[in-house]
Amino acid sequence: MTELCDLTATELAARLRAGETTSAEISASCLARIDAVDDHVRAFLTRTDDLAREQAAATDELLAGPNAEAAPAAGIPIALKDVLSTRGVRSTCGSKILETYVPPYDCTPWQWLRADGSVLLGKTNCDEFAMGSSNENSAFGPVHNPWDLDTVPGGSSGGSAAAVAAGMAVWALGTDTGGSVRQPASLSGVVGLKPTYGLVSRYGLIAFASSLDTVGTFTRSVRDAATLLSAIAGKDPMDATSLDTPRRDYTEGLVEGVRGLRVGVIREAFGEGVEPGVRDSVRAGVDALERLGATVGEVSLPHTDYALSAYYLIAPSEASSNLARYDGVRYGLRVDGSDSVQMMTRTRGAGFGAEVKRRIMLGTYALSAGYYEAYYGQAQKVRTLIIRDYEAAFANYDVLVSPTSPTAAFPIGAKVDDPLAMYLNDVFTIPANLSGMPAISIPSGLDGRGLPVGLQLTAPVLEESRLLRAAHALEDAIGFDARPALITELAA
Amino acid sequence: MPVEIDIEHVARLARLELTDEEKARLREQLGAILEHAAKVGEVAAEDVPPTAYAIPRSNVFRPDELAPSLPVEEVLANAPEAEADRFKVPRIVEVE
Numbered sequence: 001m002t003e004l005c006d007l008t009a010t011e012l013a014a015r016l017r018a019g020e021t022t023s024a025e026i027s028a029s030c031l032a033r034i035d036a037v038d039d040h041v042r043a044f045l046t047r048t049d050d051l052a053r054e055q056a057a058a059t060d061e062l063l064a065g066p067n068a069e070a071a072p073a074a075g076i077p078i079a080l081k082d083v084l085s086t087r088g089v090r091s092t093c094g095s096k097i098l099e100t101y102v103p104p105y106d107c108t109p110w111q112w113l114r115a116d117g118s119v120l121l122g123k124t125n126c127d128e129f130a131m132g133s134s135n136e137n138s139a140f141g142p143v144h145n146p147w148d149l150d151t152v153p154g155g156s157s158g159g160s161a162a163a164v165a166a167g168m169a170v171w172a173l174g175t176d177t178g179g180s181v182r183q184p185a186s187l188s189g190v191v192g193l194k195p196t197y198g199l200v201s202r203y204g205l206i207a208f209a210s211s212l213d214t215v216g217t218f219t220r221s222v223r224d225a226a227t228l229l230s231a232i233a234g235k236d237p238m239d240a241t242s243l244d245t246p247r248r249d250y251t252e253g254l255v256e257g258v259r260g261l262r263v264g265v266i267r268e269a270f271g272e273g274v275e276p277g278v279r280d281s282v283r284a285g286v287d288a289l290e291r292l293g294a295t296v297g298e299v300s301l302p303h304t305d306y307a308l309s310a311y312y313l314i315a316p317s318e319a320s321s322n323l324a325r326y327d328g329v330r331y332g333l334r335v336d337g338s339d340s341v342q343m344m345t346r347t348r349g350a351g352f353g354a355e356v357k358r359r360i361m362l363g364t365y366a367l368s369a370g371y372y373e374a375y376y377g378q379a380q381k382v383r384t385l386i387i388r389d390y391e392a393a394f395a396n397y398d399v400l401v402s403p404t405s406p407t408a409a410f411p412i413g414a415k416v417d418d419p420l421a422m423y424l425n426d427v428f429t430i431p432a433n434l435s436g437m438p439a440i441s442i443p444s445g446l447d448g449r450g451l452p453v454g455l456q457l458t459a460p461v462l463e464e465s466r467l468l469r470a471a472h473a474l475e476d477a478i479g480f481d482a483r484p485a486l487i488t489e490l491a492a
Numbered sequence: 493m494p495v496e497i498d499i500e501h502v503a504r505l506a507r508l509e510l511t512d513e514e515k516a517r518l519r520e521q522l523g524a525i526l527e528h529a530a531k532v533g534e535v536a537a538e539d540v541p542p543t544a545y546a547i548p549r550s551n552v553f554r555p556d557e558l559a560p561s562l563p564v565e566e567v568l569a570n571a572p573e574a575e576a577d578r579f580k581v582p583r584i585v586e587v588e
Binding site for chain 1: 497499502503505506507508509510514518521522524525526528529530531532533534535536537540541542543544545546547549552554562563566567569570571572573579581582583584
């Protein structure tokens with residue numbers, strides 16, 4: 001039996017408006033699912049059950065009222081990654097250094113969703129300060145993939161991905177700096193959208209790498225992704241990098257199909273290191289696009305190999321600067337010392353985990369006197385070359401296709417001692433962050449072990465409508481309807 | 493060749509206390525990561541301009557208008573130590 005928490009937001013919104021269910025019932029269904037499975041999955045760091053009941057009741061009242069005009073997100077329960085600030089609700093970034101931090105303001109995406117009548121279920125587990133590709137870098141323990149509890153859900157937004165995959169939330173927000181929405185979506189069998197850099201406000205997103213950070217969505221359908229994007233995208237004066245784009249409905253034109261669309265298959269994304277199960281599943285997706293009437297060709301992005309190197313200089317450099325704010329003065333942990341420098345040094349040594357220390361050290365080195373030009377300066381030039389690759393590709397193609405990640409979910413612990421092997425998870429997702437372009441991961445099927453595979457589509461800057469239209473047509477053709485065993489066993 | 497790093501110096505710049513074990517591990521791991529990252533130098537030619545932001549923006553201004561600040565009590569509730577509506581820090585100036 002399918003429970004309310006397993007339906008898409010689109011289906012739930014229709015039932016809400018038809019008076020067939022209430023937001024209170026939907027939230028209760030999600031909370032019951034969290035009770036049933038989250039001891040095993042560990043997707044949530046903080047639950048907000050009381051707030052959820054309160055917000056659901058308020059939205060039900062609004063929907064029953066005489067002016068029952070409600071936003072599509074009204075009454076739909078959501079989970080938010082713990083790097084997104086929520087007023088009065090602890091926001092830890094998965095770090096000991098912010099274990100007790102309670103933000104005095106809301107991030108803009110949640111402010112807008114809350115005003116629409118959205119319902120907060122809680123804050124989700126993630127790699128510390130969003131640094132990681134497996135969710136094993138959380139100071140509060142790893143998240144387990146609902147498809148196989150011994151494997152990782154991907155990261156850094158692993159909790160949000162797992163929550164949506166397991167029906168604990170109808171949809172969720174995460175953040176994507178180098179693939180942290182798309183890669184966990186891929187490994188967890190859900191839809192993950194990274195919008196154009198600057199389309200969604202980062203006000204209240206606790207910063208990691210400011211020239212790359214974006215807020216993205218986790219949903220169980222492409223239409224839901226378009227709906228959730230519509231609720232959070234648009235100009236925000238509180239974020240200086242926010243683009244001058246009007247609020248709009250991204251579900252418009254979603255069903256127009258891909259006939260005549262020029263699809264470029266990225267040659268470099270099917271080579272060495274890509275699991276055969278991933279390659280076959282994504283190739284089948286490409287064939288499906290062709291059958292739907294798209295024109296398919298192969299395209300080369302010659303600097304793909306260098307994107308990873310550039311990213312692991314640029315992101316840590318920006319992080320080392322952004323994370324300088326954790327100094328034991330205004331918020332978070334303080335470890336006492338004989339003077340202020342010793343206090344800061346001890347606080348940071350005790351408060352940050354291994355991966356965060358690694359990136360702060362890497363970034364500090366790359367920015368330090370004598371090395372800046374050789375590392376950070378050169379990486380910024382490579383960023384230009386990556387953008388030129390994409391511009392050349394988009395001269396001949398409308399969207400590009402690749403696997404989202406070279407592998408399906410891997411066992412917990414498999415890569416923790418080898419940072420370079422872990423960084424390779426992001427090899428296909430990083431270019432969209434370096435170039436600012438929108439990209440989406442949709443489930444393309446299961447591999448031989450029954451684990452989900454993700455297919456990534458990329459479009460030019462601000463071409464979200466084109467991206468979503470292609471993803472919607474492909475989703476429809478693939479007809480992915482598998483569910484994690486954890487959930488199907490629950491129903492049995 | 494793995495890159496040789498003065499870990500003590502970088503840790504000092506980053507205001508990061510590290511154990512001897514952490515230093516040894518970081519020296520090895522950062523050396524390997526930087527060796528890989530140094531590949532950027534192979535293609536970044538003189539005539540390629542650097543990109544700081546994929547979608548360049550400059551001089552983003554807003555009207556200079558008065559607005560309420562964040563509630564002082566809620567902000568200071570997060571401070572490790574506060575006194576008289578201020579953050580309290582260890583002594584930073586020595587008194588003669």
